[in-house]
Amino acid sequence: MNILANISDWWNQADQTSMAALQLAIVFSASVIIAKLSGLIKFLPKVTAYLLVGLALSQASLLNSQAVSSMTALREVALSLMLFLVGAEFRLESLAQGLRHSFQMSKWDVGLTFLAVAALTFATALITGMDQALIVAILLGILAIETGPVSTIAVLREHNSHGPFTDYLKLSVANVNIAALVFFAIAAVFVFPTGEHGMRGSLTKSAWWLFGALPLGVLLGLFLAWSETWEKKPALRLLIMLAVVMAAIGLSKALGASQLLAVIVAGFAYANSSTRGMPAIETVRLLETPFYVIFFVYAGASLHIDELPHIGAVGIAYVVARTVTKYMGTYIGAKRSGHPRKRCALLGASMLSHSAIVLALLEVIKERVGPTASLATSLQTLILGSVVVFEVFGPILVKISVLRSGEVSIVNAVPHKSRVVVGNQLFGVLKTFLGHLGFRITPKERTLASLVIQDTRALSAASDFDKLTRFIEHYPYDSFPVVDGKGVYLGFISFNEIKDASYDPVMKELVRAADLLTPSKPIDLDKDTIDTAYELIRNHTSTSLPVIRHDKEGKTLLVGVILQRDLTAAHVRAVTSPDQPNSADSNRLRAASDDEQA
Structure with a gap:
């Protein structure tokens, strides 16, 4: 016990630089071990494994709130880089045929999820006497629409899946997240009046937040594609790409536009304008794994498992309503679009992940109303508690669905262990x-x-x-x-x-x-x-x-x-x-x- 106490004292007295380096060493080492062990569990994707690593390290006090806060900038860069890669997944030449059917499918998902979640949480909030019940219910209905793009696409890429199920899932994730951002911008006009200009000022601010990110992302994506025509060295191309992602973060924040949307649009514009086969994407894959680990492990450390007991009746209503309606809305929409019954069920089960964009929207809410306002604290408790559930089980359901879709090769579906003495x-x-x-x-x-x-x-x-x-x-x-x-x-x-x-x-x-x-x-x-x-x-x-x-x-x-x-x-x-x-x-x-x- 004395040895453990001495180690604990030494750990707590270490300077900030030593602490940060040692924590990253623990994060990377634990992630390697868990990534190896996750192969023993058939339906456990690496995304969920890394989240559980972060959750376990935070509960063991090896990653405390101070450590998580110190990595905020790096996590933001990691998130932006992964969202850029998510945007680059949407190449119109390969996905154009499914756009019409995906809109039909997403229409049911978005409409049913918003109406059911808003109605059920509003009724529950009234019964429990929650303040600002209508506003809370509307915002929860909008936030419920979001499907975590990073974790969902990460599972698809982990298994290198290709086929109709994969294409429609990517399009559905894109559609519902765009709908969540648009609905949020519209709701912000009425929920967050701005200064002396009231609703008019809020309308201008919300419209710029949403639409100002589009030209910014397009210009940065086109610049990156153009840079490939005159820069041939992979190392310099990597630097240019990182500069583009950093510019998207900095300029969008400085201009009051949506950072997430700017980065995603930049990736989309680059993927659909590159004349050289997107060499920057292949180059940045070298950096993807460490950033991927940093984001998901620290996201797991940020999961407020202690918030679960406090989400109350409204939180339970939110989790249940979102689970049922995301599945049923996607299933009905896919069925009406002519998809086979099996694919309808698999698509519905794959839409439950819930993290990156909803947490970013939560930060926008806190920025607009103040972090200590009752609206912000109520939503934060509800959302953080629900994210624990959806981010643990959502990626698992995506993995089960993609394996059952028949769009994964044996080498990616069946973990084969080489003999190492x-x-x-x-x-x-x-x-x-x-x-x-x-x-x-x-x-x-x-x-x-x-x-x-x-x-x-x-x-x-x-x-x-x-x-x-x-x-x-x-x-x-x-x-x-x-x-x-x-x-x-x-x-x-x-x-x-x-x-x-x-x-x-x-x-x-x-x-x-x-x-x-x-x-x-x-x-x-x-x-x-x-x-x-x-x-x-x-x-x-x-x-x-x-x-x-x-x-x-x-x-x-x-x-x-x-x-x-x-x-x-x-x-x-x-x-x-x-x-x-x-x-x-x-x-x-x-x-x-x-x-x-x-």
Whole structure:
């Protein structure tokens, strides 16, 4: 206990710079661990995992309110960067065909959500005696329309989904958020009168807040697309893009326009005007992951779980009404637009995320009426409490829906874990380091049989698609041996050959393991040597191959598996050994090994 107390005292007495650096180290380290562990939970997207990391760190006092506040500027940059990428997802050439149907679908979502949430929260507020019940109900109805674009698009990108469901979901998210911003600007005219000019001043301010962001975003997006025509270096293109995002933040705030809308429009304008294939987007992907982690972890740390008990009857009414009407509104709209029933249900379940834009609108409300006004405090308690619910479960429902839509490839739907022997890898690192210091460790010569990993399993030829995907999740190699009912080896399935196939739930009833066998040969212990086995695995797409032998009756039996790296290392040692006189073979092998590593 004394040790823990001393650590706690040291932690609390650390200076601000040390504290910020250590907290970021904890954030990134915890995020890596959780990202790895999230693969063990089938329907847990990384978005939700990072939010839970932030929530856990805040509850453990490793990320307190002061730490979260100190990262406000960085979080704002991270949010703007991700919203820019969200805007860039909407390329009209690929989404234009679905615009009309998406408007029909979103019309029901927006109308039903606003009316039902506003009506139910108004009635509940009257019964409970809440102040300004009508204004609170109208604003809650508008805020309920929003669907979190960052978390929703992040889940789609995490699984690299493509198809009608993905396109309509993107369009629906865009439509409802535009509707939320427009409705909010209209409501602000009546709810937030401005100074001596009253409603007229409020109308001008709201109109500029909404429409002033559009030309600003378009100009910045066009400038970024134009800059690509005269700047070729990726590093400088990255700087220009960051300058554009920062300019969108600064100019929109200085001009009193919507920062979120300016950044999204800039991304949209850039994506639809770039003549060079949007190289800036590919460049900024290098920065995306750390900003992505910072935003969601600190967003999780900002979730006010302590507000949940205080949301009261109005908050419960808001959560229930929004859940039901977002689903039903999208379902009805999709059904009337001619979508299949299954897609209607999946689209409805995917519209519940609730975070970035609603929190930004909450800040606007606090700015207009004052952070201590009763209207601001009531809305803040209700919204922050509901965001905890929707941001934890919303992305999970998006992941479930996108997997069931059949628009995700197997490699993105089924987490495949490579076998990593930590001790061996650490030994390799230390051996390399000592080698550079002049200490050489001479390995003993190995035979082909000594390279075989015998701790392996096989699939039954009759295994259905569901069993195959479970096998892929837990089998540590990328070639999956298949045997018949008597244990006789039949062949293997190559992960690299099936990974781009669509993860379609319908396949569960149709496909069997025997249908997916590759014509490639395994390694035969009775015939192959290290040389021939090396040539065999070198010409194959897999990083491992099954190893077989034949019994006295001639039946082919599975022995184990050999990894490409082990076989290559053994072959390189054999031909580069001082006992080998053939230097030409040695040079050829070194070149081949270099080509593989490249």
